[in-house]
Amino acid sequence: MLYLLNTHIIIELGLFIFILLATLYFYFGIQKSLQLARKARIKLLGQEALATILFIEAEEGHPIKKPFKIQIQVEPVMGRNFVTDLTDLPKSVVQSVKVGDKMHVKFLPKNPRKVIFIRLLSID
Incomplete structure (x- = not known):
């Protein structure tokens, strides 16, 4: 049943x-x-985790690519920490974040490299 x-x-x-x-x-x-x-x-199916911003890079002169790349370290509740890139942040968030800020993200445990932004936790 x-x-x-x-x-x-x-x-x-x-x-x-x-x-x-x-x-x-x-x-x-x-x-x-x-x-x-x-x-x-x-x-819908992802696992929420805390992430720390490690590196922010502005990609100038590439009109096709996203104008920024943010490298984050994701700290899931269960499992090992991993580092990945995040490129789909809203422009208002990109302009206000800096290295060391924390955010909530979601990812699929089967493919943890694909991460989406949920919300920003701290801005100093």
Whole structure:
């Protein structure tokens, strides 16, 4: 009985992701829709962790790339700490953060390198 319930939940989640992808593709195109679906999946199923900003780099002269790269050390509740890059911060947050600030992020334990920003914890 429990196996059937879990299968039903997995099917509904898969259907939700499919409908979300189809809708986002219609509005934003395939590249943007895949990015938004990945973020939605991390927000829905991800594990929240504390992260510390280690390095901030401004990438000048690259109009296609994001204008900044922030390296963070993620400290999950369970498991080992890891270092990754964060490039999808809101511009208002990017302008106010500095090395050493802490923030909350979410990531999938199966693929911890893909991290999304949740909220800033401290600004001095």
